[in-house]
Amino acid sequence: xxxxxxxxxxxxxxxFNDRLPILTLANHLTDYPTPKNLxxxxxxxxxxxxxxxxxxxxxxxxxxxxxxxxxxxxxxVEKIMRDVNYGWLIRYIHANGASMFFLAVYIHIFRxxxxxxxxxxxxxxxxxxxxxxxxxMASAFMxxxxxxxxxxxxxxxxxxxxxxxxxxxxxxxVTWLWGGYSVDNPTLTRFFTLHYLIPFLILGxxxxxxxxxxxxxxxxxxxxxxxxxSKDTVxxxxxxxxxxxxxxxxxxIVFAFxxxxxxxxxxxxxxxxxxxxxxxxxxxxxxxxxxxxxxxLRSIPDKLLGVLAMLFAIIILALLPWLDTSKIRSAVFRxxxxxxxxxxxxxxxxxxxxxxxxxxxxxxxxxxxxxxxxFLHFLVILPVLGFKEKTLPIPLSITDPVLGGSPNLAxxxxxxxxxx
Amino acid sequence: MTDKKPERRxxxxxxxxxxGAVGVAAAVWPLVDxxxxxxxxxxxxxTEVDISSVKPGNTITVLWRGKPVFIRRRxxxxxxxxxxxxxxxxxxxxxxxDRAKDPEWLVMLGVxxxxxxxxxxxxxxxxxxxxxxxxxxxxxxxxxxxxxxxxNMEIPKYEFVDASTIKIG
Numbered sequence: 001x002x003x004x005x006x007x008x009x010x011x012x013x014x015x016f017n018d019r020l021p022i023l024t025l026a027n028h029l030t031d032y033p034t035p036k037n038l039x040x041x042x043x044x045x046x047x048x049x050x051x052x053x054x055x056x057x058x059x060x061x062x063x064x065x066x067x068x069x070x071x072x073x074x075x076x077v078e079k080i081m082r083d084v085n086y087g088w089l090i091r092y093i094h095a096n097g098a099s100m101f102f103l104a105v106y107i108h109i110f111r112x113x114x115x116x117x118x119x120x121x122x123x124x125x126x127x128x129x130x131x132x133x134x135x136x137m138a139s140a141f142m143x144x145x146x147x148x149x150x151x152x153x154x155x156x157x158x159x160x161x162x163x164x165x166x167x168x169x170x171x172x173x174v175t176w177l178w179g180g181y182s183v184d185n186p187t188l189t190r191f192f193t194l195h196y197l198i199p200f201l202i203l204g205x206x207x208x209x210x211x212x213x214x215x216x217x218x219x220x221x222x223x224x225x226x227x228x229x230s231k232d233t234v235x236x237x238x239x240x241x242x243x244x245x246x247x248x249x250x251x252x253i254v255f256a257f258x259x260x261x262x263x264x265x266x267x268x269x270x271x272x273x274x275x276x277x278x279x280x281x282x283x284x285x286x287x288x289x290x291x292x293x294x295x296x297l298r299s300i301p302d303k304l305l306g307v308l309a310m311l312f313a314i315i316i317l318a319l320l321p322w323l324d325t326s327k328i329r330s331a332v333f334r335x336x337x338x339x340x341x342x343x344x345x346x347x348x349x350x351x352x353x354x355x356x357x358x359x360x361x362x363x364x365x366x367x368x369x370x371x372x373x374x375f376l377h378f379l380v381i382l383p384v385l386g387f388k389e390k391t392l393p394i395p396l397s398i399t400d401p402v403l404g405g406s407p408n409l410a411x412x413x414x415x416x417x418x419x420x
Numbered sequence: 421m422t423d424k425k426p427e428r429r430x431x432x433x434x435x436x437x438x439x440g441a442v443g444v445a446a447a448v449w450p451l452v453d454x455x456x457x458x459x460x461x462x463x464x465x466x467t468e469v470d471i472s473s474v475k476p477g478n479t480i481t482v483l484w485r486g487k488p489v490f491i492r493r494r495x496x497x498x499x500x501x502x503x504x505x506x507x508x509x510x511x512x513x514x515x516x517x518d519r520a521k522d523p524e525w526l527v528m529l530g531v532x533x534x535x536x537x538x539x540x541x542x543x544x545x546x547x548x549x550x551x552x553x554x555x556x557x558x559x560x561x562x563x564x565x566x567x568x569x570x571x572n573m574e575i576p577k578y579e580f581v582d583a584s585t586i587k588i589g
Contacts, residue, residue: 154537158553161536176452180461182486190455278481278488280537282552298554303534303570359554 033233035220043247102289116329149271223330291355325386466589
């Protein structure tokens with residue numbers, strides 16, 4: 001992948017590298033030419049890797065104390081909180097880590113939406129990313145079931161019952177998922193197994209995600225193709241490494257705030273009540289990161305159509321490289337798209353808010369409008385915009401507008417006003 | 421002769437793929453089927469309930485196959501209300517006679533047919549049950565009247581063993 005051949009300096013290194021070229025890989029990763037105009041929105045890839053590793057390490061240590069059995073799970077989690085040395089810390093990092101993971105992934109996704117990072121030639125990176133996102137949701141959902149509290153139990157019941165909407169085979173699938181006639185011990189043990197497995201699948205996909213990224217190289221805020229390596233690029237190490245490290249430290253401050261000062265604020269109090277199959281809590285809500293999709297599910301009065309709309313809301317993201325017909329990547333040069341981008345972001349936040357509210361009255365009406373707009377954005381606005389929108393002229397290189405002396409200087413000067 | 425050889429080879433390839441696919445499917449099936457309810461879960465298929473202490477207008481909830489079962493001793497008022505509903509008004513038309521063998525006793529799964537929550541007793545617009553999760557209203561016969569649930573609450577297989585005992589399952 002590197003543009004130059006790499007030869008280790010030492011004899012031993014050369015001997016080893018001829019047999020397993022791992023030093024060539026390390027050299028590729030350090031020298032990897034990166035656009036020099038990357039802003040802080042590009043640091044979330046590194047932050048997400050940190051989140052994944054944190055979840056795996058804290059998860060492994062929690063699994064040493066947790067007991068996956070319907071009669072003992074709740075108690076074993078309380079034991080982790082009260083008796084296990086630093087158990088409270090490890091569990092709070094793991095529980096809040098899931099939220100931090102989703103916070104970072106949403107920023108990462110919306111970064112791609114703004115700068116058109118999903119467009120040719122980066123479609124495969126994007127699709128792998130969406131698969132990772134789906135696996136994250138599955139893993140987070142099953143992880144939430146493990147403490148066997150009331151929200152665990154009823155969340156599991158509601159989500160698995162989504163499959164009963166499938167005609168004919170639905171009920172059979174739900175029984176198969178449960179391993180019984182209701183959510184019970186067999187459900188808990190298999191959820192634990194899958195919750196343990198999925199992070200390693202994600203890890204594998206992350207390798208593919210980065211591999212696919214390193215073929216065309218990073219997109220950048222200007223969104224144009226750049227020569228690599230050239231005056232427009234800097235080596236990944238130390239330039240990007242130090243920037244990523246600084247951003248990670250800032251992120252960890254937010255992370256630590258939740259872990260140490262508000263560890264339960266993102267959870268639900270009902271989950272400190274042990275699961276009871278006889279009583280449903282008055283108000284069931286999923287974790288915050290699933291709320292927009294939950295709102296879409298509830299906004300449609302038909303059971304099957306509601307489930308389909310929710311699934312399609314996620315699948316539609318994978319089709320984005322083909323739904324967005326514009327050749328220009330960065331929203332910086334797309335005055336109309338930029339406005340629709342912010343409307344979409346607001347729409348998703350509104351969906352998240354009404355997803356947490358009871359599905360009635362005004363909330364239901366807002367949820368329906370927001371659901372309609374969500375699909376309108378992807379299925380109508382984006383395809384049409386690519387043909388109708390008058391885009392701004394793009395610079396020839398990322399250096400040109402900064403150095404001046406080119407007709408694109410005007411854009412460089414104007415850019416600030418577009419950003420506002 | 422030269423034309424025939426590739427055909428033979430292609431046939432062998434296809435036959436090998438098919439045999440391989442059948443072998444893989446046969447190996448995968450036990451791994452899939454192990455997730456279905458096991459023998460011990462199936463063995464707990466029935467339960468007997470003493471109903472002698474239930475007063476008219478009261479509901480008891482018992483656990484059967486991990487799910488709550490409502491056993492309600494209905495009042496005359498509730499029975500006549502359930503019987504007077506016109507079939508055209510029902511989303512899932514079922515006569516009350518078909519749902520309650522003995523009109524005084526309504527035995528049904530206390531599971532909302534939308535997404536499986538447990539509805540609340542004596543709540544909702546139809547004086548029957550109300551599901552707090554997504555707002556489904558059921559009448560005094562446990563039939564869906566309003567909200568996202570597609571079907572009436574399910575009636576399990578049950579029988580009166582004697583005057584004071586019901587066997588569910």
